[in-house]
Amino acid sequence: MITDNKGLSLQGINKTYGKVNAVKDVTLDINSGEFFTLLGPSGCGKTTLLRMIAGLELQDSGSVILEGQDITRLPAIKRQINTVFQSYALFPHLNIFENIAFGLRSRKVPEKEVQTRVQEALDMLELGTMPNRYPHQLSGGQNQRVALARALVNEPKVLLLDEPMSALDAKLRAQVQVELRRLQQKLGHTFILVTHDQDEALVVSDRIAVMKDGQIIQFGTPEEVYDLPKNRFIAQFLGAANLLAGRFHDGMFHTDIGPLELEGPPPWERGVIAIRPEWIKLSDTKPEKNGIKAKVSEIIYRGTNLDIWFEPGAIRVRSSTYKNFKIGDELWLDLAAEELVVLNE
């Protein structure tokens, strides 16, 4: 099957290991030049999917199409796709220069071109001073840049990144995320990142596919996925969410903490809605609609904001105003209708 998609297209990919369905009927179109993220908890099949794109694993059925060309049957060495491995998998017996040059040398690129291209890659990733060092002499962050340079020097049509930041500490990770995003925008290559870190996904991606149990459950820009989570899993996996269960009748959604007005009728009678903690407004006076009177039960100081827990219903509110709340204070919660997300389950 041929599509006009200029990027990478996955069609009906399936993979089982023994009795486990690692990847179930995944169909995806990834645009050329896009930073795409596969997000999901460990064991959701995202790495397996990535390995099938790389050609390191063969799917049971389905096809992989790159720039309109069917590469399903091509092994890894024939695909213009390179990978940054979670462990970096640098060659310990080769120095940094030879590590980066490996992909060029194995395709017998002329020596002169190897020299210039490796030098460019070294400069681009600020590794210029260490071409003669060995991987074990470098820090984790430096090794990660070597792994990136080693893949990018081949000018892949798609760069795959398998949890490349899991070995870095939190501060360095935040910095590398931004650098990676800038690098991708500068180069304009297609990047596909696999991660279980939702912050990372939101920071770097143009689009995110959330995976669970081998399936893609939601797919869209970071804003779409964060603002309109489709179901309970995504609402809780991406950021924090208050979930309210109840019944919809007589034009109102009836929950344990009281009736709420929705923007429109939900597709079910009994179900769950979500609201993010930072979307709930606090006030001393009763809001016009959807006001809930609640009592402060716990206050957690988080530096940039406060997390305040309310009874009844264990509702969590994230507030950036530093009012002097005390445990036991009674307040009005404003659960505005436009902030309530109807989950479909």
Add this chain to the structure above:
Amino acid sequence: MKKINLLVNTMAFGTMGFLYLPLMAVAFFSVNNTKYGLSWKGFTLDWYIKLFHNEVILQAAWNTLVLAVVSTLISTALGTALAIGMDRFPWPKKMNTALDLILHLPVIIPDIILAAALVVAFGFLRQVSSLFEPGLFSMIIGHITFQVAFVALVVRSRLISIGKDIEEAARDLYASTSYLLWKITLPLLMPGIIAGAMLAFTLSLDDFVISFFTAGPESVTLPLFIFAAVRRVVTPQIHALSTLVLFVTIILVFVMERFTRKLNTK
């Protein structure tokens, strides 16, 4: 606590003594200026000099060396290939367990059983070709049969410690199978291959049982010679010979240790 320490130390030194005193005694008698008796009669290197003028011993030493070098080279190549094939080919799980068992068997079964089996096998093969008459050729094959398993075990443990990530990375970077083997797998395996070869070499050097069952009249090795000589009388020449063999072994172990450490730190 002090008492326990004393006990542990005594045990440790006792064990060391138990292991090394007989060897030191051999070295001691090899430079003792008397043919009989256990008393010290002055220092001499006569026995070593005589050793190097003994045609039979020199021939045996040569045979031992040829046997060890040739069998080690072949078994190292075969054992390495076997290890790579076992570890990197996607065998089904049951097959993997079976292969594992087959690999460990030659290490566990007594030499004497393997030797007897070889005698039977060579008996059959002799009907096909006279190559399989008792002699150096048969001994080489005999030694290879048990060395291969040891080499494969050592190389395989190294393969497992390297992991598959690095090879996948090389494939992802367009390396063909042969390029991958020469540039990545073999260089990374080298410490394991050398350790395996050294082990095979020392095993061949001091093997008696397999050699005894497969040797011909022209292919006496040092262990066989020492065995035959000791049955008559233990001469100081034998002590000198044993001391030399011991020295060679110590040097080998030392070199191997240094070499693998150097490669591992790289």
